[in-house]
Amino acid sequence: MARPSFFGLLLIAPALAMIGALFLYPLGYSLAAAFTDPQGGLSLVNFGKAYEFYSTDILFTLFIVITSTLLTGLVSIAIAGILTLGETPWLVAALRALYRWPLFIPFIVAAQCMRTFLAKNGLMNNTFVALGIMEPIQATSLLDWRGIIITFVWKQVPFVTLMLAGAMASIDRATIEAGRNLGASRLRVLVEIVLPQVAQTLLVGLVLSFVTMLSVLSVPLMVAGSQPTMLTVDMAFRINSYGDYATANALGVISYAIAGTVAWIYLRHSVKREVQA
Amino acid sequence: MSGEVHLSAARAQTLGPRGAARERSSPAAARVWAFGATALKMLGLAVFAFLLFGPLANLALWSVAERWYAPFKLPVSYGMRYWEVVFRPTGDAMSSLMTSIGIACLTVLVALAVSIPAGYALARLRLPWRTALMILFLLPQAFPSVAIYINVARVFYGFGLTGTITGVVLVHAAHGLVYSVWIAAAAFAAVDRDLELAARNIGASPLRTFFTVTLPLAAPGIMASAIFVFLESLDEFTGTFFVGVPQVTTLPLLLYNASMGGNYQIASITALILLVPSVAFMFVIERFLKADVLSKVGQ
Numbered sequence: 394m395a396r397p398s399f400f401g402l403l404l405i406a407p408a409l410a411m412i413g414a415l416f417l418y419p420l421g422y423s424l425a426a427a428f429t430d431p432q433g434g435l436s437l438v439n440f441g442k443a444y445e446f447y448s449t450d451i452l453f454t455l456f457i458v459i460t461s462t463l464l465t466g467l468v469s470i471a472i473a474g475i476l477t478l479g480e481t482p483w484l485v486a487a488l489r490a491l492y493r494w495p496l497f498i499p500f501i502v503a504a505q506c507m508r509t510f511l512a513k514n515g516l517m518n519n520t521f522v523a524l525g526i527m528e529p530i531q532a533t534s535l536l537d538w539r540g541i542i543i544t545f546v547w548k549q550v551p552f553v554t555l556m557l558a559g560a561m562a563s564i565d566r567a568t569i570e571a572g573r574n575l576g577a578s579r580l581r582v583l584v585e586i587v588l589p590q591v592a593q594t595l596l597v598g599l600v601l602s603f604v605t606m607l608s609v610l611s612v613p614l615m616v617a618g619s620q621p622t623m624l625t626v627d628m629a630f631r632i633n634s635y636g637d638y639a640t641a642n643a644l645g646v647i648s649y650a651i652a653g654t655v656a657w658i659y660l661r662h663s664v665k666r667e668v669q670a
Numbered sequence: 671m672s673g674e675v676h677l678s679a680a681r682a683q684t685l686g687p688r689g690a691a692r693e694r695s696s697p698a699a700a701r702v703w704a705f706g707a708t709a710l711k712m713l714g715l716a717v718f719a720f721l722l723f724g725p726l727a728n729l730a731l732w733s734v735a736e737r738w739y740a741p742f743k744l745p746v747s748y749g750m751r752y753w754e755v756v757f758r759p760t761g762d763a764m765s766s767l768m769t770s771i772g773i774a775c776l777t778v779l780v781a782l783a784v785s786i787p788a789g790y791a792l793a794r795l796r797l798p799w800r801t802a803l804m805i806l807f808l809l810p811q812a813f814p815s816v817a818i819y820i821n822v823a824r825v826f827y828g829f830g831l832t833g834t835i836t837g838v839v840l841v842h843a844a845h846g847l848v849y850s851v852w853i854a855a856a857a858f859a860a861v862d863r864d865l866e867l868a869a870r871n872i873g874a875s876p877l878r879t880f881f882t883v884t885l886p887l888a889a890p891g892i893m894a895s896a897i898f899v900f901l902e903s904l905d906e907f908t909g910t911f912f913v914g915v916p917q918v919t920t921l922p923l924l925l926y927n928a929s930m931g932g933n934y935q936i937a938s939i940t941a942l943i944l945l946v947p948s949v950a951f952m953f954v955i956e957r958f959l960k961a962d963v964l965s966k967v968g969q
Contacts, residue, residue, distance in 0.1 A: 402791075408787075423821045484715060502941040509728045509732055624816075625816045648816075649814060
């Protein structure tokens with residue numbers, strides 16, 4: 394059986410053809426369009442234009458996605474930590490039943506929810522006013538960069554928590570018990586004993602979330618309308634308003650580069666781990 | 671789940687002596703302390719539940735609000751008028767719903783037709799660069815998709831595929847291929863090889879073995895992948911936004927247009943229609959995707 398199976402290649406061919414035609418070909422097309430000047434020569438002129446018009450939005454996108462990823466990581470660690478180390482059965486049970494709800498909710502539905510919830514006269518401000526926490530005059534709309542970050546964190550926390558809680562459940566409980574018996578607080582056990590053992594899973598979850606958030610179009614479109622905005626919206630705008638594929642593709646290549654950098658950090662970390670092991 | 675219950679019981683036992691040691695001070699102070707801790711936990715849980723369900727509650731309120739404007743904290747008048755508008759047989763929403771479901775069904779068919787053979791080959795046959803091939807199917811999900819879709823739309827335009835159901839189905843199927851191929855490969859890998867060999871031993875042909883033994887045993891996993899692909903297609907916005915416009919209006923596009931047009935009732939009802947299958951799926955996923963299949967995903 395050393396010889397590769399010809400039959401196997403035949404069976405996988407239609408699926409490969411589909412990826413080739415609908416992903417690899419357009420990917421090549423976008424790279425070619427990004428690096429071609431109007432005369433058809435190879436140049437970086439499109440990147441110059443993209444930088445000139447959209448440098449603020451590039452920074453804004455990085456800020457939104459990095460902040461959201463970090464917050465998602467913190468909240469997920471907190472929830473997964475309570476699920477693993479919690480000593481109040483009813484709290485753990487309630488949290489376990491609750492946290493997963495947004496897992497499969499589409500981004501566009503999350504965006505519509507937040508569009509109403511975070512508005513100046515939305516349910517959140519109204520509840521705060523009704524509870525007496527806030528004066529009606531203080532109510533402000535969160536539908537800007539804060540809204541995008543809240544929506545991303547709301548949507549991605551269940552996913553990362555699910556992965557993290559699964560990894561935490563499978564580590565050797567004896568290490569946790571040992572730490573607790575020696576008098577370490579639960580927070581210290583979480584940070585010094587549990588987290589190092591699940592760091593790889595956390596990293597995978599956060600990298601996947603990072604790239605997902607970088608690709609979402611509906612949330613920045615619906616939650617925050619005005620400038621500055623995210624690169625996805627700029628690309629859609631370049632295409633729909635000007636038919637300007639060159640600049641849009643240059644922005645696309647910039648977003649590949651951002652995603653690629655994160656993937657590279659992840660791979661470097663994994664390789665380092667394997668070398669150590 | 672039973673394992674967790676077992677664990678927490680064991681933990682409660684080991685914690686016994688330490689818990690007692692902590693309560694060295696007077697019983698009254700300990701009671702106040704315990705009450706305070708419980709109150710704090712309940713408050714924390716309430717805040718968490720509010721942040722989790724508040725946005726969904728706002729959506730539900732909007733769907734039954736006939737009139738709701740600025741100074742009022744709750745809708746001025748309630749009613750099902752907009753539900754009637756959405757579910758009117760001749761309305762835009764009903765035709766979008768039908769379009770969405772039709773596209774999702776076709777997407778599942780296309781994805782399964784290419785991923786069942788591919789999954790079988792990846793699980794059972796010898797392939798060169800198997801890991802690279804597996805990663806290739808992941809790439810469309812792991813790449814910033816907007817930049818890909820604008821070029822797909824441009825390529826499709828040349829073939830007259832923009833604004834057609836076929837074009838949208840192809841885009842959705844390519845996007846869902848990672849689920850269908852990876853889960854199908856895991857499902858086939860989880861089938862006991864001895865059962866196939868037994869069928870072959872008593873004289874069944876390879877094809878008959880596949881259709882009467884392997885495929886039925888892998889069916890629950892393939893079913894799970896079909897549901898994944900169906901939901902991905904139902905919820906897909908970005909690809910349809912570039913490839914489907916202006917002729918193909920799926921539910922997410924209707925939701926987007928209604929929301930941007932300020933018609934929050936229609937937008938909220940459409941969002942609820944998309945929400946129900948997503949949340950239902952979260953509760954049943956574990957029934958379809960058994961641990962033996964799950965442990966083989968991505969291998």
